[in-house]
Amino acid sequence: MNLETPSMQSSDDSESDDTSRSQAPSFNPAFDSPDGDIGTPILSAKGGNTFFRIHSFILKTTSSWFRTMLSLPQGQSSPVEVIFMEEDEDTLELLLRMISGLPLLPIVHYDVVDKILFAAEKYDMPGPIGVIRLLVMTPPFLDSPFRLYTVACRYGWEEEARFASTQTLAHHLHDPQVRQGLRRLSTDALLDLISLHHSRKESLRDRLNKPPFVASENAASTCGNCNAPLDYHTWRILKFRMIQEIEIRPLGDTILDKGLVDWPEAKACWLAKCPNRVCARSLYDQEPTMRIIKECIDELPRSI
Numbered sequence: 001m002n003l004e005t006p007s008m009q010s011s012d013d014s015e016s017d018d019t020s021r022s023q024a025p026s027f028n029p030a031f032d033s034p035d036g037d038i039g040t041p042i043l044s045a046k047g048g049n050t051f052f053r054i055h056s057f058i059l060k061t062t063s064s065w066f067r068t069m070l071s072l073p074q075g076q077s078s079p080v081e082v083i084f085m086e087e088d089e090d091t092l093e094l095l096l097r098m099i100s101g102l103p104l105l106p107i108v109h110y111d112v113v114d115k116i117l118f119a120a121e122k123y124d125m126p127g128p129i130g131v132i133r134l135l136v137m138t139p140p141f142l143d144s145p146f147r148l149y150t151v152a153c154r155y156g157w158e159e160e161a162r163f164a165s166t167q168t169l170a171h172h173l174h175d176p177q178v179r180q181g182l183r184r185l186s187t188d189a190l191l192d193l194i195s196l197h198h199s200r201k202e203s204l205r206d207r208l209n210k211p212p213f214v215a216s217e218n219a220a221s222t223c224g225n226c227n228a229p230l231d232y233h234t235w236r237i238l239k240f241r242m243i244q245e246i247e248i249r250p251l252g253d254t255i256l257d258k259g260l261v262d263w264p265e266a267k268a269c270w271l272a273k274c275p276n277r278v279c280a281r282s283l284y285d286q287e288p289t290m291r292i293i294k295e296c297i298d299e300l301p302r303s304i
């Protein structure tokens with residue numbers, strides 16, 4: 001963890017910096033109450049233009065980092081300390097609102113979530129981390145499964161990580177748009193995700209080669225009705241198409257919703273008949289075959 005101590009200086013010293021600031025410092029409206037104990041510190045957002053006055057009791061009880069720092073002997077000449085923080089005003093306000101029990105402001109971007117989590121971890125504030133953990137399981141954050149998976153893995157939220165891994169199944173891991181999200185992952189988290197996606201393809205391939213489906217290399221098959229030799233090449237082509245599809249979209253929904261009805265490979269399969277014109281028995285029963293394929297996809301591993 002990159003823990004950098006915010007610089008501390010008395011309010012008397014701050015005047016020397018005023019000439020370098022573009023605007024006069026002011027208090028954030030939510031944290032400008034003059035109430036507080038004698039040791040109430042003033043937090044300054046990054047840039048030094050916005051101050052937050054917050055009771056030291058709140059900081060000490062919600063952050064072991066502040067508890068340690070504010071327990072250190074303070075200088076007697078200045079009863080009020082200005083603590084210069086690395087966080088920008090928006091991040092600091094959100095963080096302080098969470099630990100103060102004030103109404104929360106809307107958060108809709110993962111970049112904000114990341115900033116809050118980074119700061120909360122740095123200052124050892126479990127409260128805001130818990131709030132964010134609940135927040136990311138609500139819209140619109142659920143629309144970003146790779147960001148959810150990243151934070152869930154980063155902070156050890158196992159249930160959320162499993163949920164997010166399932167949501168990623170609608171995406172191809174080799175999609176260029178996904179690669180940016182994958183770069184944020186630890187090696188273990190990335191390998192777990194790759195393994196999940198890969199296992200769905202391999203498991204489906206294995207399952208489609210087992211009864212009641214016809215075997216891939218069953219060259220000696222004959223028609224059960226007329227004993228004419230049969231070739232199951234239409235099934236082999238459809239099977240190959242399904243494996244291709246689940247590699248691109250491991251969720252498998254496009255196989256069931258569209259593929260087995262609309263694909264030319266599927267239509268050819270459902271129309272295939274015994275080559276003996278007198279017999280002409282259908283080689284595959286569309287409805288039960290589709291039902292069993294659905295059962296196979298439903299049984300595939302769904303999460304890390």
Ligand SMILES: [Zn+2]
Nearest residue numbers: 223226274279
């Ligand atoms: Zn036949």
